[in-house]
Amino acid sequence: MNVDVLSDNPSWRWYLLIGGVLLLLTVAVWLSSKFTNIERWVENQAEQLINGRQKKETLMW
Secondary structure, rough: OOOOOOOOOHHHHHHHHHHHHHHHHHHHHHHHHHOHHHHHHHHHHHHHHHHHHHHHHHOOO
């Protein structure tokens, strides 16, 4: 195995830190999507947007 001890690579601790942060971020996003009604909110926003466009189109004609 060709290992260069004197090379200027980042410390192995950075890989653990970044891996831990990404793991915590993934768990936080998963928990927030599991215990909140994001899907219902998005559907309501889309429905309001579509209904608003339909009302504007009927008023113009």
